[in-house]
Amino acid sequence: MNLDLRTIKEPRASVRRDFSGASFSRDADDQYRVRDTVTLDLDVRKDGGKVRLVGRLDAALELGCCRCLEPFPWGVGVDVDLLYLPASDNTGAGEVRIEESDLRTAYYRDDQIDLGQLMEEQFQLALPMKPLCRTDCRGLCVVCGGNRNTTACQCVARWDDPRLAVLKDLLSQ
Ligand SMILES: [Zn+2]
Ligand SMILES: [Zn+2]
Structure with missing residues (x-):
């Protein structure tokens, strides 16, 4: 589930990836399961070592209802706007200057951006505080x-x- 930055030669590129639900390994006590194909549609903007990913993540998840405990389908569609910096810039005394300071920042190493981790984080952020199978459960x-x-x-x-x-x-x- 990595995005190999070496394969992206242009400063700007479109990347669309589909992941099957089965490619997400989940534990029994996880808050959600991935039911169906997950689509990640990204605009990749490279500026030296800085990589900005702008796009959209769509997925069909399954949550457990907090009242009746039954699993129920839950769709996620979120806009993504993330800034990735090389992990080496994050070590040592030097401070990384980020002009786009309001952007969520993550790090990559060896020219690989972990899209699996990206999606897990986006799912976690999108999860409702109290998942309900229906409002009148x-x-x-x-x-x-x-x-x-x-x-x-x-x-x-x-x-x-x-x-x-x-x-x-x-x-x-
Ligand atoms: Zn009863
Ligand atoms: Zn319920």
């Missing part, structure tokens, strides 16, 4: 643990008391 029954979106368990009736509705909301979050 009813969550799990606090009594029997059943999924209240799909199961009408008997315990539900006990929560119909409006005075307990506030408590119910708290517990289902």
Whole structure:
């Protein structure tokens, strides 16, 4: 998943890469899974050792709902604007001057930009704080643990008391 800068001879080039969902290795406790093809569409601008990547990242991810714990599809489409500097510039006493100081800056070494790491970071930034399978997800029954979106368990009736509705909301979050 590297972008080999030696293959880019021009100061400006377009790079489009597709990655299959399977090429992203995920652990069971990760916050998301990659379901489908991920498309990275980048405009590469080289200026000496400085490399700016501007473009777009589109992916179909799968998140776990924070209320009912069920997996659900979640699409990501984010604009990317990153500045990469050679890692050697980041060591030693000299300070790197970056005019575009508002840009997010990362480092590369051996002429390789790690696109896998780039995408993981963008996904992490895009993830919702509280992933919900749907805005009105009813969550799990606090009594029997059943999924209240799909199961009408008997315990539900006990929560119909409006005075307990506030408590119910708290517990289902
Ligand atoms: Zn849910
Ligand atoms: Zn129940």
